[in-house]
Amino acid sequence: MADDLDPSEFEETARAAMAACAGTADPAARGRLLAEAGLLGVIAPEAVGGLDLPIRFALPVVKAAGAGLLGYPLIEALLLARHLAPVDPALAGAIVEGRTLASIAWTGCAEDRSVNGLPMGERADPVLVFLRDGGAGLLSRGQGCHALASTGLDIDLPDSTLVLSGAKPRMVLDAAAVAALRADAALLRAGFIEGAAAQCLALAADYAQERVQFGKPLSANQVLRHRLSRDALAVETIRAGLARALAEPAEGAAIAREAVWLCAAQTGPAIAESAIQVFGGMGFTWDVPLHRHLRQMQAQATRGTAIEGIDALAEALLADTENEWYGDLAYAG
Amino acid sequence: MNLYKSTTLKTPPPAGAHAARARTWIAENLTDRLRTDRAHDTPATLDELIAFERALHAAGFAGITWPREYEGHGLGPREHLEINREIGRAPMPNAVNSIGKELAGPIILAVGTEAQKAELLPAILTMQHIWCQGFSEPGAGSDLVALRTRAERVADGWRLNGQKIWTSGASKSQRCLLLARTGRAEDRHRGLVLFAVPMDAPGVDVREIRSIDGQWSFCEVFFNDVIVQDSHMLGAPDEGWNAAARVLSIERATNRMYRSWRFQSELEHLVAACRSDRRALGVLRPYMRQLAQIRVEIEMLKGLVETLVERLMTGSEIGPNGSFPKLYWSEAHQRFARIACEIVAQFPAVTEGPLADVRARMQDIYLASRAETIYAGTTEIQLDIIAKRILNLKRAA
Incomplete structure (x- = not known):
């Protein structure tokens, strides 16, 4: 099936679905709209109602979500529909159909009695939580757990803390399955951020050409032209890095994926910050949506534990080299 | 030992x-x-x-x-x-001979006559002809079309007069890819003409300039009544330069295509050398988060380069997109070089072995990298290209 399709064919459908979602305040209704557009099952197996397409087909969907400030745990829905399908096809099918709003608590583990980074946690049921052994389990409401209100930045997709008081997660994914889910998550998050960052750049570039000061548009000033050019470079860098990671280069698919995720987590919010600066006082207002993009991208960086990712990469870099020219330098540490 | x-x-x-x-x-x-x-x-x-x-x-x-x-x-x-x-x-x-292989050669392939291709191209690859690039002038750096070197029609060909500067490798070159003009400096883009000038022609005078790394590869080149034949001209006036400009946009994107991987190997060398000595390892550790960030940037650079290769494969125009990898690489490499130089400056005093070797290399890279945001179109020129030709930002209301 994938051979007959191009991921770009999903772009228009995804944009239209995001626009429709923006018109309704009810997250459950947004889920149904996304399901009706066939977007929640893009990468889920056919057995659960999905299209069983490779992950690259989900990229236009998450990019549109990032650009459209989607208030629905789309990344979590895509991941759960794909990765739970072998162990809980009924639940995966309900997610694909938009009947169940499920989510993932991205930070912490169940044994610590509380987990965090749970997008739309106050509505989600069930919730996937990670376990200390590297696996993951499902928790349902009323199983000795309750969600606390968001303390994070994201207002469109607020994060919750889930407090576990005697709850026992139902083990569904082993460590290898969780690693595969996290690998997909890195790509989807980077795609979401690319969409959001590109939207911030487009808004800033338009505003810079409309806003006249000192008798000329802001875009006539080299300092602003260069700022926007740097932001364009940053967006293009994420785009190209994602294309490369999706192509799974033989010299290192894992590092290509991790790098684009870490790059997106850092540069995405910086592009929103830059756009706010271009807008001046208007950029600091609640009504201009740049702060919502900034909040969403910062939340993605937190959910994806980008800081820990950089430290893990540093450890890997220090531990070994794959370049045979330096194999004669023994480790003295 | x-x-x-x-x-x-x-x-x-x-x-x-x-x-x-x-x-x-x-x-x-x-x-x-x-x-x-x-x-x-x-x-x-x-x-x-x-x-x-x-x-x-x-x-x-x-x-x-x-x-x-x-x-x-x-x-x-x-x-x-x-x-x-x-x-x-x-x-x-x-x-x-990177100028010969990555600049002159592709231009000759694009606009050269069959005789020029047969004579000049094999000589580049077999190293009979090392080439230099005669574009920049004292009054024409980033604003290249302000160049004043004149090419005047004479009975037996063309007479060249002018001065070029920042001509890397001119003192060891056999050919110069010279950009001159047939009319007045005010003509800007009109009347530009490219020549393959033999560096042993009477009237060519090369003077070396010492650069900040102590090397003598930089030169200024004077052309005083240098006579060249029509057979030395690459393409017709205007036509040659226009075709060359297209080639240049591709070359900016693809030349030294190895740079991401060389950059990575420099980082791996630094880390491996530090790992081999407990004292150096202690110096290195506090910098590891910064170096991991550099490692991320290297992967991203590979993405920018490979994207352009795919565009070439599908026959798409490179155009201004060549500015992306040039800008990204040059600035990321400078960041790495600055960190690396800071690390090796704290090494124990050794005069041989891995630490001495990596110290010398990183110091060389640090100084040489200062040129990377200047040559092949400065950072500021790349940013202008992106603003004008990719973002299409207007300058007037």
Whole structure:
């Protein structure tokens, strides 16, 4: 099936679905709209109602979500529909159909009695939580757990803390399955951020050409032209890095994926910050949506534990080299 | 005394057939004398570097995409990239004839006559002709079309008068890719003409300029009533330059395609050398988060380069998109060089072995990298190109 399709064919459908979602305040209704557009099952197996397409087909969907400030745990829905399908096809099918709003608590583990980074946690049921052994389990409401209100930045997709008081997660994914889910998550998050960052750049570039000061548009000033050019470079860098990671280069698919995720987590919010600066006082207002993009991208960086990712990469870099020219330098540490 | 601990080679990552062949050849032919990750009391001579570069071509690893009839190897951009990854991974010296192979050659292929191609292209690859680039002038740097060097029609060809500057490698070159004008400086883009000027022609005067790294590769070149023939002109006036500008946009994107992998190998060398000494390892540790960030940037640079290769493969225009990898690489490499220089400055006092070698290399890279945001279009010019030609930002209401 994938051979007959191009991921770009999903772009228009995804944009239209995001626009429709923006018109309704009810997250459950947004889920149904996304399901009706066939977007929640893009990468889920056919057995659960999905299209069983490779992950690259989900990229236009998450990019549109990032650009459209989607208030629905789309990344979590895509991941759960794909990765739970072998162990809980009924639940995966309900997610694909938009009947169940499920989510993932991205930070912490169940044994610590509380987990965090749970997008739309106050509505989600069930919730996937990670376990200390590297696996993951499902928790349902009323199983000795309750969600606390968001303390994070994201207002469109607020994060919750889930407090576990005697709850026992139902083990569904082993460590290898969780690693595969996290690998997909890195790509989807980077795609979401690319969409959001590109939207911030487009808004800033338009505003810079409309806003006249000192008798000329802001875009006539080299300092602003260069700022926007740097932001364009940053967006293009994420785009190209994602294309490369999706192509799974033989010299290192894992590092290509991790790098684009870490790059997106850092540069995405910086592009929103830059756009706010271009807008001046208007950029600091609640009504201009740049702060919502900034909040969403910062939340993605937190959910994806980008800081820990950089430290893990540093450890890997220090531990070994794959370049045979330096194999004669023994480790003295 | 050999201060390197062992000679165990690690298992390299999988590679295609061209890469595997390149890897084997480089391992067998890159001698200690030529390695850039070793400090040398007496650096490799020009003759040694030329011989290595000639052998590199003979083995199939230069002129990769050039047609076979001109001594090229007739392969595509993907094979070029595959081989360049291996060139980048190894501590190989920079090409003496990069202007010939990466600038003059592609322009000759685009606009040269059949006779010019047959004469000039094989001579580049066999290192008979080393080329320099005569574009910048004292009054025409970033604003290249302000150049004033005149090409005047005379009975037996053209008379050239003017001055070029920042002409890397002119004192060891046999040919100069010269950009001159047939009319007045006010004509700007009109009347520009390209020549392949023999550097031994009467009236060509080369003076070396010492650069901040202590080297003497920079030059200024004076053309005083230099007579060249029509056969030295590359394309007609205007036509040659317009075609060359298109080639330049591709070259900006693809030249030194190995740079991401060379950059990575420099980082790996720094870390590996520090790992080999407890004192240096202590210096290195606080910098690891910054170096991990650099490692991310190297991967992203590979994405920018490979995107352009794919565009070339599908016949798409490169155009202003070549500015992205140039801008990204030059600034990321400078950031790395600054961190690396700070690290090696804290090393214990050693005069030989891995720490001395990596210190010398990182100091060289630090100084040389200052030019990277200046040459081939400054950072500011790249940002202007993106603003104007990609974002289409207007300048007036």
